[in-house]
Amino acid sequence: MAGAQTHRLGNGGLVDRSAPLNFRFDGKAFSGFQGDTLASALIANGVKLVGRSFKYHRPRGILTAGSEEPNALVELRTGARREPNTKATTAELYDGLEAASQNRWPSLRHDVMSVNQLFAPIFVAGFYYKTFMWPAKFWEAIYEPAIRRAAGLGRAAGIADPDHYDKAWAHCDVLIAGSGPAGLAAALAAGRAGARVILCEEDFVLGGRLLSDGGMIDGEPAAEWISRTLAELAGMPDVRVMTRTTLFGVYDGGTYGAIERVNDHLPSPPEHQVRQRLWRIVAKRCVVAAGAIERPIVFAGNDTPGVMMASAMRTYVARYAATPAKRIALFTNNEDGWRTVETALGAGLQIAAVIDARPEISPAHRSLASKGGFPVLHGSVSGVDGGKDGVRKIAVSLTGGARAEVEADGLAVSGGWNPAVGLTSYHRGRPKWRSDISAFVPDGAPPGMVAAGAANGDFGLGACLSQGFAAGAAAAHDAGRTGNAGSAPVADDEVFSLTPLWHVAGKGKAFVDYQHDVTASDIELAQREGFESVEHLKRYTTLGMATDQGKTSNVAGLAIMAAVSGRSIPETGTTIYRPPYVPVAIGAFAGHHRDGTFHATRLTPSHHWAVEQGAVFVDTGLWKRAQWYPRAGEKDWLESVTREVKAVRSGVGFCDVSTLGKIDVHGPDAGAFLDRVYINTFSNLAVGKARYGLMLREDGIVYDDGTTSRLAEDHYFLTTTTAKAGLVMQHLEFCRQVLFPELDVQLTSVSDQWAQFSIAGPSARELLKQIVDESEDLSNEGFPFMGAREVTLRGGLKARLFRISFSGEMAFEISVPARFGDAMARNLMLAGAPFGVTPYGTEALGVMRVEKGHIAGPELSGTTTAADLGLGKMMSTKKDYIGRVMAGREALVAPDRQVVVGIKPTDETRRLRSGAHIIPKGQTPGPGNDQGYVTSVCFSPTLNQWIGLALVERGRERIGEIVHAHDPLRGEDYDVELCNPVFYDPDGGRQRG
Amino acid sequence: MRIACSFCGERELGEFTYLGDAKPVRPEAGASEDEVFDYVYLRDNVAGATSEYWYHGGGCRAWLKVTRNTLTHEISSIEPAAGAGAAKVGA
Known part of the structure; x- marks a missing residue:
């Protein structure tokens, strides 16, 4: 039975008490309500200790109530769905949720690594760089693994994610980030003006700070204004509101x-639904109403569980009806922090004291204190007495030097508010300092983007509403939507008076960056060691480099740096802001592009037939090509390939070569065009050749x-290699x-329009005669080598026939419309049966081209010239060409270039491997005598030995020379003879046959 | 980034392929090796507005001449690249 929710208020809040949810944290059973986050449910159950810090393993509690949370990171879910470093403050509670704390052993309460705290004085900034320098090879083997075990965050699941992720596009006139008062007002104005609006809210409930702070808008409570506004927006068909x-x-x-986060709030996505969806949104205008983030004050012990941001504390009380503490102290330097006191008193909680760093306190707050019966202390918190069970006592340095102690089990802290300047700064915009609020506000926002309300540094409710509304109306207008937006919602503005306070000096560790365990003294040390620039400070101390990107720590860190380096805060400046604003799973970026759908797959027209034949396929680019067709009893690929080659050389075989790029070139200047792009001449090619x-x-x-091929006076048909078809x-x-x-x-481009088959072998013509119409003359006279023409097939289908040969045999290539490719393969099998026709794959194709000395991809390596390939004579001297x-x-044109030659091992039984380096015989291999390398090899069934092609320095002058092949990768050394690359039928009689 | 193709309208970057500087003009037949070398290899490294070739391979297959600011990625003009690199005969 789950524990009682001891810290839950009896009424109020946005939780559904009729919908209890059971969950487990570190194996212990608890219950919460629909509407809770994991953090609020833990608070409702009195749980204060939720994690251990990164470096010192200090006990940590929940600091915030939003996506800026640095402390309360958990491993959510189990097994393949286990997700490390999930913020408990944004994880929605669901029934059966399981979460575990991180970075502790054996348990959260008894973590042996907390011994690190004893060594804290030496774990300063740059500790690892300074300490683990020697011996250098120890770093990878010993130091780094040990450090990684001790310091760290959660554990990745380590197994494939079972869920699906989607990617989608959306287009709109006005995109709005945030659904607080400014965001909702912007949506109202833009929507009424007729704009297509998308509003994104990271929370699962709309309203932003209104949900916690309430207020009166247009004379009615905020909650009623929200529901009225949402109803109006829901009635606008072009307004899309996206939560989560x-x-x-x-x-x-x-x-x-x-x-x-489509289904992160469920144990697992419903069937056929995605877990998360990555949106790419194209918007004419964007209104950033992302609000502001309350900032901590840095003092000793400020990371004790129970110390919480003041705004977060009232969020837990007001929105979740969960009480982080029974007796609360507030430490503030501004007016806004006092709202937590009002909320807590309203919920019947006790206020221990308010420690206010300002010299003056408003009369209203003075009377609130006297009515509530709690003291107001002018001064600062200088220390916290407490531990993993939370805050016990708070030490206060009073203005004037006296000291005081406050007994409390919770400390709310408010150091002011930092506008969320991330989105507005992603195009290298540098936020500018506004001294009246002591905060950076957006400047240099990307084109079309404007910030409104708290995100722009204007925190009052009235200002948020009017600014948001004006920004929404202006954005719609800019996007060409000119409908009447009506009038803006109205509310009063609260007073925002703040006296800047960043750091209270005192004994003990005072944390700036909670997630990376960066303290105020680390920043002071960085300054003493010369890392004054904020970019250096960041990298030396790792300030702001954790998964929260320093949302609660960056400004405080640079304020401390400013103080110790004697500069102003704006002089000190901010680091560059970079997306993503929150961590985004790699799975979401990948979407469906994983496993079998990592990329598109192209199937040849005869693919399904080849599958029926039991073909083994190889990926060539996006294509699946039949590599060979094994037959029963064949023991390996070599046996199958050898059979296929022999069948072609002695009878007839066919191969689907549809993957070649095919381009129709039309027009009176087609020939002239080809002359300019090829080294040889095509304008003089006869029609039919x-x-x-x-x-x-x-x-x-x-x-x-x-x-x-030239099919007509003004029509050429050009083919490319498979790899370069698109290029x-x-x-x-x-x-x-x-x-x-x-x-x-x-x-x-007609690559996909034609299915093309090579039909090769001494019986190729006899087989073709069974396919084409009887009237077609396929004789050597009627259709000689290098002939090309349209033919009619039996049954009337028109095809293109080419007498070209890659194999060295008498061969044809026949093209039929792609939809007949499957039928063509089946017909070739039927018609070829009397001739023992054999389908062959890309391996046999490759063997025959090496035997014939034809160049292919390995020789067309992007480093070779026509002459290197033995084709220098094709370069026309009579025309200009690319x-x-x-x-x-x-x-x-240097004489010592590496050129294509054939190679044969001197030991005829030896296997060759491509990649081996060619070295002069008798020399020790080294870069000075590396004369080239082996590009292509095969076992030649015709010669009954391995043969290959190589690029070898001055190779053609060295035919007959024995050289050394050196293959350090495979540890092989052997001698090969340089030879003519055309191993088979060098005079070409067979293909002209 | 988005590019408004002269023929297809505004489309997403993924439909396009970048080639490079659209300023060099291919020398006429008979040009010296030095002239052709400059055409093939010499490029300005502009910080600011520069014209460049983009290919709408995921759409109409038009080559476009796009003027883009390399500092901001702002595109100030887009036109078909027809003849943009052609030798200026007699020039």
Whole structure:
């Protein structure tokens, strides 16, 4: 049975007492209510100790009630859904919630690492840098792992996240961050003007500080104004209000990032629903009404559980009806802190004392104190007596030097408010100092963005409403929405009087950055050691570098730095603000792009047929290509590939080559255009013929190759490599549009429109005759090598037929509309059965191209010239073309360049591996005598040994030379003979056959 | 970042591919190696407004000439890049 909620008020608050929820913290059962956060439910159960600090393992409690929380971080959920460093202050309670504290062993109450506190004097800023310097190799092996175990946050689940994450786009006129008075007023104005509005609120309830602080708006209580306003907004079809959604980033051109916690408030997402959704929102205007963050005052023992921000304390009391303490002391330097006293008194709690650092206190508060029967002490808190069970006594330094003690079990602290300047500063805007509130306010906001209300440094309720309303109306107007916005809601402004106080000197650790355990003395040390710049201060002490990004600590830290370095706060300045505003799970950025849907998958037209054949597939870019087709009884891939190669060389085989890029080039200047992009000439290609082409980059290096056919006077059909299909299209469009606009030519990508098959082998023609119409002449005279034309297939389908060969055999490539690709594969199997037709995959294709000495990806490496590849003679001297001039540079035509040659191991039984370096025989391998490397290898069934291609210095002059292959990666050394790269049918008789 | 394609309207950055400086003009046939070298390699490193090529590969496949401020990413003009890099014959 869950424990009673000992610290829950009998009535009030926004919790549903009819909906109790059971949960466990560190294995212990508790109960809370619908409407609680984990933090408020823990408070309602009297739990004060929720975590251990990062470095010193000090006991820590709940400091805030929002996403700025530095202390109350827990591991939420269990198993694969375990999520470390989750803020208890924003985690919505659900039935069955399980959370565990972090960074403690064996338990939160008895943490052996709290011994670190005894060594606290040596754990100062830069301790690790200074201490673990020697010996250097100990760092990775010993020091770092040990430090990481001792210091740290929660543990990642370590197993795959079972949930789904989504990504979505949204577009609007006016985007509003925050649903406090300024945000709601902005939405009202923009919505009434007719704007398309999106309002994002990170909380699960709308209203912002109104939910905790109340007030009167338009003569009615804030709660009634909120519900009336939400009803009006709900009636506007173009206004979208998103709760549980944090705007975390601002990007160029009015693009914003937001994270929607769709189902984080449930144990696990309902079936077919996502856990979180990443929104990219495009907005013409943005109103930041993200409010302000109350800042702590730095004093000794300010991290004791039970010390809490004053605004958070009244949030827990007013909104959650949970009492963090029974007897509360307030330490404030401003008027606003007193609201906590009013709230606590209203809830029947006891006030122990108010310690006010200001010289003057308003008469109203004086009379409140006398009515409430508690003392008002002019001075500061200088120490806290307490521990893991919370605050016991508070030491006070009175103005004038006397000391006092206050007995209390809770201390509310208010050091003033810092506008949330994150979003407005993400384009390197530097916030500016406003001395009347002693805080930085937005300046240099990204284009189209404006801050309103507390986010702009104007904290009064009336100001928030009028500023928000005006900002919303102006934003709508700027976006071209000019409807009548009506009049702004009205409320009084509270007085905001503040005397700056950042740090109270005293004995004991005084924390600035709670999450990273950075103390005031660390900052003083950093200054003494010369790390005065805020950017240096940040990196040396790690101030503000924890998961909360210093939301409660940065300004206090730089105020202390300003004081010790004798500069003003604005002179000291702020660090650069960077998104995300709150931590965003990597899973949300990935969305559905994980596992099998990491990227799009392209299937060849015959894919499903190949699956039926039992093909093994290989990923080539986005494509799945059949790599080989194993048959029963074959023991490995080599046996299957060898069979496929032999079948092609002795009979006939076919292979789906649809992945090649295909481009139709149309127009009277098509030939002239191709002449300018290829090194060789296409304008003189006869209609009905194909030609191999090579294109360079403008710097003279080979870009891509492929065959291009002339199907009509003004129509060429160009193919690219699979890898470069998209890039070549882009390059050709650049040439066409930007460089050669005078040419009358059009390009059409038809890569996906045609299914293309290579049909290769001595029986290829006989097989084709079974496929094409009887009237088609496929004889060597009627359709010679490098012929290209449209043919009619049996049944009337038109196809494109090319007599080109990559394998070195008599071969054809046939293109049919992609939707007939599957049927073509099946027909080739049927028609080819009498000839023993064998489907072959990319491995056999690769073996045959190496046997034939054809270049491919490994040789088109982005470093090779046409001459390196043995194709220098193709470079026309009669025309200009892309890359021509640069290809003539001295180093690109140097005689000692590495060029393509064949290699054979001197030991015919040895396997070759690509990547091995070529070294002159008899020399010790080293960078000075590295003469090239092996690019492609295969086992040649035809030669019954391993063969390969290599790029070797002066290789063509060295045919017959024995060189050394050195493969340090695999620890192999052996001799190879340099040879002609065309191992098979060097005179080409078979392909012309 | 968002780019208003001259043909398709405003679209998201992911639809586009960046090429680089749109100022160099491809030298005429017969230009010297030095001229071509400058065309291929020499680029200004501008802090401020610069014109550059963007390709709308995820849309209409138009090459665009975009004037963008490298300090703020603000785009001040977008036009089709037709002929922007073409040799100025007789110039």
